Amino acid sequence: MYHGKTIGAVVPAYNEADHIGGVIDTLPEFVDRAYVVDDGSTDDTLRVIRDHAAAANEHLTDAPETATGVTLDPRVVPVAHEENRGVGGAIKTGYQRALADGVDVTLVIAGDGQTEPDIVERIVAPVAAGDADYAKGNRLGDRDRDAMPRHRQFGNFVLSFLTKVASGYWDVMDPQNGSTAISRDALNAVDIEEMYEDYGYCNDLLVRLNAVDATIADVPRRAVYEDETSHISLRSYVPKVSSLLARDFAWRLKAKYFDHGSYPVPLLYVLGILGTGVGVAAATGTLLFAVQGAVDAFAVLAASALFVVLAMILDRTANRDLAVTADEAR
Known part of the structure; x- marks a missing residue:
C-alpha cells in the first residue's frame, strides 16, 4: 500500500x-x-x-x-x-x-x-x-x-x-x-x-x-x-x-459545454473553423482576379483566427483549475 x-x-x-x-x-x-x-x-x-x-x-x-x-x-x-x-x-x-x-x-x-x-x-x-x-x-x-x-x-x-x-x-x-x-x-x-x-x-x-x-x-x-x-x-x-x-x-465540446448549456467556446470554435474554410476558398478563387476579393478573403481569415484565439482563451480559463503542481523532486 x-x-x-x-x-x-x-x-x-x-x-x-x-x-x-x-x-x-x-x-x-x-x-x-x-x-x-x-x-x-x-x-x-x-x-x-x-x-x-x-x-x-x-x-x-x-x-x-x-x-x-x-x-x-x-x-x-x-x-x-x-x-x-x-x-x-x-x-x-x-x-x-x-x-x-x-x-x-x-x-x-x-x-x-x-x-x-x-x-x-x-x-x-x-x-x-x-x-x-x-x-x-x-x-x-x-x-x-x-x-x-x-x-x-x-x-x-x-x-x-x-x-x-x-x-x-x-x-x-x-x-x-x-x-x-x-x-x-x-x-x-x-x-x-x-x-x-x-x-x-x-x-x-x-x-x-x-x-x-x-x-x-x-x-x-x-x-x-x-x-x-x-x-x-x-x-x-x-x-x-x-x-x-x-x-x-x-x-x-459537446460533452463539456453543449450538454451543460454553455455555448460560447464551441460557438467560437465553429465560427473560426467555418470562417477559415470560407476565407481559404475565397482567397484561392479571387487572389488572381481581384484585389478587393483578396482583401475580403484576408478579412475573413483574420476574423476567423480571432474567433479561434478567443475560444482557446475561454477554454483555458474554464479548465485552469484542473491542473495541479506536482512535486518536482528528482
Missing part, C-alpha cells in the same frame, strides 16, 4: 520477452497487485510473464484487502490476449480488472523497462494523496528530455499542442507519456469500455478525463531509452492520432 491506499499496476507487454521479466522483478514494494497483460505476443513474452509471476507470488506476505473486499493475493496476475489489440486495449483490460478488484489507485508501467521504479513513486504520490485524479510523466522539461531523440522531441511538442486543444488541459505536456496513475473514482467516471485501444489511448483518456472535470498532475521525469523496440509506425500513427484528436475535440 502507499499512504493507506491499495495500489494496482497495469503492465502492457507485446513481444517484450527480453524486458518484461526485469519489470516484474523490480516492481516497487508498494504495488499490491500487478496485472501483466500479454497482448497477443508472438515471442516468449507470456512464458516469461508466467515464470516471473510465479516467483514473485512465492514471497507474498500480508496481502492487503481492497474497498470491495478483494484480498490482493496473488500479487502478480498474468493476463493473456489471444489476439493483439494494441497497447490501449491491454491497458483497458488491466483497468477493468483493477476496477473489479476495487483497487484505490492504478498505475501503468511500461513493459519495456522505460518506467524506472523511482519514477513510479513520484507519479503515484499526487493521486494517492488525493491531490489529483490522474498523474502522468512529463519528459519535455529542459532537464528531462536530453535522452529523447530530436525527432521524437519535435513530434511530441506538436502532439502536445494538438492534445491541449483537443483535451482542454492547456498546462499539460508530453501527452504520449505512458507512465500514469489514476484514482478509482476517475476510472469509474470515464467510460473505459469505449477507450481507444491503439497508440493514442493516452490522448483519448485525457479528453475523457476533462469531460468529467478530473484534475491532472504533470510529473517531471527523465526520458529513458535503452534497447527497446518501438512498435509505432509513424506513417500510420500520425494520421490515426490526428483523426482521433479531431473526433475527440468535437466530442469534448
Whole structure:
C-alpha cells in the first residue's frame, strides 16, 4: 500500500520477452497487485510473464484487502490476449480488472523497462494523496528530455499542442507519456469500455478525463531509452492520432459545454473553423482576379483566427483549475 491506499499496476507487454521479466522483478514494494497483460505476443513474452509471476507470488506476505473486499493475493496476475489489440486495449483490460478488484489507485508501467521504479513513486504520490485524479510523466522539461531523440522531441511538442486543444488541459505536456496513475473514482467516471485501444489511448483518456472535470498532475521525469523496440509506425500513427484528436475535440465540446448549456467556446470554435474554410476558398478563387476579393478573403481569415484565439482563451480559463503542481523532486 502507499499512504493507506491499495495500489494496482497495469503492465502492457507485446513481444517484450527480453524486458518484461526485469519489470516484474523490480516492481516497487508498494504495488499490491500487478496485472501483466500479454497482448497477443508472438515471442516468449507470456512464458516469461508466467515464470516471473510465479516467483514473485512465492514471497507474498500480508496481502492487503481492497474497498470491495478483494484480498490482493496473488500479487502478480498474468493476463493473456489471444489476439493483439494494441497497447490501449491491454491497458483497458488491466483497468477493468483493477476496477473489479476495487483497487484505490492504478498505475501503468511500461513493459519495456522505460518506467524506472523511482519514477513510479513520484507519479503515484499526487493521486494517492488525493491531490489529483490522474498523474502522468512529463519528459519535455529542459532537464528531462536530453535522452529523447530530436525527432521524437519535435513530434511530441506538436502532439502536445494538438492534445491541449483537443483535451482542454492547456498546462499539460508530453501527452504520449505512458507512465500514469489514476484514482478509482476517475476510472469509474470515464467510460473505459469505449477507450481507444491503439497508440493514442493516452490522448483519448485525457479528453475523457476533462469531460468529467478530473484534475491532472504533470510529473517531471527523465526520458529513458535503452534497447527497446518501438512498435509505432509513424506513417500510420500520425494520421490515426490526428483523426482521433479531431473526433475527440468535437466530442469534448459537446460533452463539456453543449450538454451543460454553455455555448460560447464551441460557438467560437465553429465560427473560426467555418470562417477559415470560407476565407481559404475565397482567397484561392479571387487572389488572381481581384484585389478587393483578396482583401475580403484576408478579412475573413483574420476574423476567423480571432474567433479561434478567443475560444482557446475561454477554454483555458474554464479548465485552469484542473491542473495541479506536482512535486518536482528528482
